[in-house]
Amino acid sequence: MSAARTESVGDPAGILTEQDHMRDMDRIRMEVLAIATPSPSVARVTARIAPADPSAWMPANLAIRIEVETPPGERPVSRIYTVRRFDPAASTIEVDFVIHEDDSPAMRWLRAARAGDHVWLTGPRQHFVPDHELAKRAAIFADETAIPAVYAILNDWPEGAQGDVWIETDDRAAFDELPRPQGVALNLLLRRPDQPAGSTGALFAAAQAALTDPARHSLWAAGERQEMRHFRDHFRALGMARQDIRVFGYWRRGTSSSEIDRIRLREYSALRQTGARLEDFSDADLPI
Ligand SMILES: Cc1cc2nc3c(=O)[nH]c(=O)nc-3n(C[C@H](O)[C@H](O)[C@H](O)COP(=O)(O)OP(=O)(O)OC[C@H]3O[C@@H](n4cnc5c(N)ncnc54)[C@H](O)[C@@H]3O)c2cc1C
Incomplete structure (x- = not known):
């Protein structure tokens, strides 16, 4: 085969x-x-x-x-x-x-x-974009697979909105290409070349250190699935409102996206059989 x-x-x-x-x-x-x-x-x-x-x-x-x-x-x-x-x-x-x-x-x-x-x-x-409720600072965490998403989001940044961005990558030039709208602070978490992508936990560590009062922020994060699960579990446990947590796993270290797609399809199929629809499907809850 x-x-x-x-x-x-x-x-x-x-x-x-x-x-x-x-x-x-x-x-x-x-x-x-x-x-x-x-x-x-x-x-x-x-x-x-x-x-x-x-x-x-x-x-x-x-x-x-x-x-x-x-x-x-x-x-x-x-x-x-x-x-x-x-x-x-x-x-x-x-x-x-x-x-x-x-x-x-x-x-x-x-x-x-x-x-x-x-x-x-x-x-x-x-795909999801940060919640720009003006009273809250958007906190954006992304690994390199989500730099294009962050690029698009920053290019469309509403006037007056405030935010902080943390990017983990081993490629400084990819970070340097990001737009810098007013009201946004960008932080680079530079990974060493000997550290594999999705292995450092640096984004989650930065989030824990920076968001000491989660009620003041809305959260947007995308990157490796397991690290994204830590984001969700941690900030839900701290009482952050569900609508303030926009977190998505873009890839899974050691797993092909075809395998993730097979599990997605199996779960979506089972959901459809109960009469539910796509909007009821939660990618975050997939057993992977
Ligand atoms: C909504 C969404 C938007 C995305 N946007 C982008 C984007 O703009 N640019 C982008 O590059 N990716 C993006 N991704 C992630 C991309 O779909 C995955 O990285 C995908 O797995 C790549 O497919 P592949 O065939 O190369 O690897 P797969 O066949 O899926 O995986 C094979 C192996 O490679 C590993 N792997 C996959 N991706 C990476 C990586 N980036 N670094 C290190 N190891 C990896 C896997 O863990 C696995 O072990 C996005 C994903 C989602 C869900």
């Missing part, structure tokens, strides 16, 4: 193509225009899209699923990425792939990708 075949996530009942899951998303093709390396850890793909509704691509922090491998006779293998920037005039998107050492579907796609390639994607899906 080839590596690609083990990655495919079967959906025999087709529930992922049903309206409850698709909502306003489209399956469209993107044409790769360029692949750049703006900093050592990042491959930036600029691609042209022809969306039915360009306005759907305007909000900050949109996620897309890119079909990175298509094993014959099986569902394509997809990976979730963030639209770092949408240029409505050129109808282009920028997607930053964090380069990691694994021989994974997204990394194989990236190695082979060339200008002129056409790739299917599904999206966009609005």
Whole structure:
């Protein structure tokens, strides 16, 4: 069996193509225009899209699923990425792939990708953004996979809103690219090259040290799933209001996203059988 075949996530009942899951998303093709390396850890793909509704691509922090491998006779293998920037005039998107050492579907796609390639994607899906209730400072914690999301969020920062951002990465230049809107303080948690991503707990440690009075903050965090679980458990236990905790696991150290997708599909299927809908699904509560 080839590596690609083990990655495919079967959906025999087709529930992922049903309206409850698709909502306003489209399956469209993107044409790769360029692949750049703006900093050592990042491959930036600029691609042209022809969306039915360009306005759907305007909000900050949109996620897309890119079909990175298509094993014959099986569902394509997809990976979730963030639209770092949408240029409505050129109808282009920028997607930053964090380069990691694994021989994974997204990394194989990236190695082979060339200008002129056409790739299917599904999206966009609005991902979460900080709660900008002006009385509270937004506290934003992100590892390198969420730098594109933070970039989009900072580019769309409302006037008068206050916030603090902590970024963990081993790539100072990726941090330096972030916009610096007024009212926002940015902090770099620079990981040593010998420390694997998702292994340091530095974001969670920074959050514990900085948010001594959680009632004063709204929390936005994205990164490795286990570390994100620590965020949720800790700040819920401290009594932070549920609506002030916007925390999402973007990847799981040592686990392929195909495995996470299989568990997502199993749980979503079970939920649908009870008559519940997508809005009742909690990614945070997945048993992984
Ligand atoms: C809403 C959302 C938005 C996201 N946006 C982005 C984005 O803009 N840019 C981005 O790079 N990622 C983003 N991610 C994370 C990305 O989907 C995962 O990193 C994904 O696992 C990459 O797929 P892969 O095929 O390379 O690795 P997989 O096949 O999923 O995993 C193979 C192995 O690689 C490891 N691995 C996966 N990603 C990393 C990493 N970054 N560093 C070190 N080890 C890793 C896994 O733990 C596993 O051991 C996002 C995820 C979500 C849910």
